Amino acid sequence: MAHGSLPRGMGSFFKECGHPQSRWPKCPHSYKIRYQSAGGRQAEESGFADKDAALERLTEVYNERKAARRSETKAERIRKYGAMRFADYTEEWKAGQRHLAAQSVKHLDSLLEHHIYPALGSRRMNSFDHKVVDAFIRTMERSGAGLATQSNAFDKVRAILLDAHRLGLFPDSPVAGVKAPQYDPARAVIPSPEQLRTIRTAGDDAFTLVVDLMSGCGLRNGEAFAVNLKNLVADDVYRIREQVVMSTGQYGPLKHRKAGEYRDVPLPVRVRESIEWYADGYGTVDGYLLRQPTDPSKPFKHYAMDNQWRRIRASGAVDIPEGMVLYGNRHFFASNCLSNNIPITDVAEWMGHKNIDVTFKIYRHLMPGSISSAAQILNAALVA
Incomplete structure (x- = not known):
């Protein structure tokens, strides 16, 4: 009795007539197959007229066994994780x-x-x-x-x-059809250019530098605290590489980005001059301009600027819009861009928003134009 070899796990086909395998195609005796069942036991079937019929049955059994194993694996996952809290x-x-x-x-x-x-x-x-x-x-x-x-x-x-x-725990997604909460950010409180001019000089020199970076380049608070001369990658480009993370007080990756990722933003002349002015007056540590006053080896602390902002507001000596927070200086950057017809897609990228929808929700009201004015602009070309 000879056997026909197949891939491992598929089984085998054979004849018991005593003829050599080379004569099986012309031999009148039927084929048999041998395989391992889904339960792990050896099984045999006979009565196959030719080799193709035997192979077709072996393939069918093999696929059924694989499907059973997949089903068993899925069932095991459901048992394990389904009962988990x-x-x-x-x-x-x-x-x-x-x-x-x-x-x-x-x-x-x-x-x-x-x-x-x-x-x-x-x-x-x-x-x-x-x-x-x-x-x-x-x-x-x-x-x-x-x-x-x-x-x-x-x-x-x-x-x-x-x-x-x-x-595979659920046949259908348990969140399908659920209406998500609709978050509509509060309208940003933004200083006017006149108010910004008095705000930027209301604190110490570090305060002026931070306000310039936020209002001129759109940096977040922690990104401004990590300002570094090495980030001046061109005369008109500042590269934001890191931030001072509030929870750790250490330098870390940017929001929504992995370590080593960055974003480039426009660098107005006044902001560049502010950076260079501060570096000339106070020096740097490995390129960093802002450090802890009592320990220059450590990054600048968030609370130091927050405390200064609260003191400025409480003094009443500066015209600050009602409800404005320090972050409002970053809002000024977005307002300045959009009111000067810079595309909102560029603004979203410069501000580091994860999704442009965030930019639209916060700043859509700042974009110039309206449906009426758009209709007039479009009509001009149609009637030309």
């Missing part, structure tokens, strides 16, 4: 989010602790559906959570549940 599953998921910066991890932990775990932490993963997610949003609404917090918390829950969906 949401909090435990989330901790496993969080361990894989290695791309998150320290500040992002801190924000995630805060959302989990104060909003997500109290409502969902003890719930079993296999109990989630769209009604559970919708009820979670209503719980946040009743508790008085702000729309920004609701939106951020929902985004995290959605990411976690979609990860579980990819594992």
Whole structure:
């Protein structure tokens, strides 16, 4: 009895007539097959008229066995993770989010602790559906959570549940059809050019430098605190490479970016002169201009500038718009760009927004023009 060889795991075909394998095509005896069943036992079948019929049956059995193994693996995942508490599953998921910066991890932990775990932490993963997610949003609404917090918390829950969906825990996504909280950022409070001129000189020299960087280049607070002469990559270009992270007090990656990533922004002449003026007057440490006054080996602290801003506001000596915060100087940059017809796509990139929708929501009202004026402009070419 001879056997026909096939790929490992597929089984074999043979004849028991005693003829050599070379004569099987002309031999009148039927083929038999031997294979391992899904249960792991050896099985045989006979009565196949030719080799093709035997191979077709072996292929069918082999594919059924592979499908059974995949199904078994999926069933094992469902058993393992389906009974897991949401909090435990989330901790496993969080361990894989290695791309998150320290500040992002801190924000995630805060959302989990104060909003997500109290409502969902003890719930079993296999109990989630769209009604559970919708009820979670209503719980946040009743508790008085702000729309920004609701939106951020929902985004995290959605990411976690979609990860579980990819594992096969749910036949349908539990967030499908759920209406996400609609966060509409408050309108930015922006100083006028006249107000900015008095604000920038209302504090010490470090304050002036920070205001110039925020209002002239669109830097965030922490990015301005990390200003460095090495970032002057051209006469009119400043490269933002890092920031002073509030939670750690150390230099770290930019928001929404990995370590080593950067963005280039326009560098107005006045801002360049402000940087060079400060460096000439106070010197630098490895190119950094702003350091802790009592220990120049350490980065500049957020609270130092925040405290100075509060003192300036409390003095009442400077005309500051009602509700304006230090961040309003960065808003001035966006306003200046948009009011001078610079495309919002460029502004979004320079400001480091993760999504241009953020730029639209905050600054759409600053963009010049209207439907009426657009109609007039378009009509001019149509009637020419």
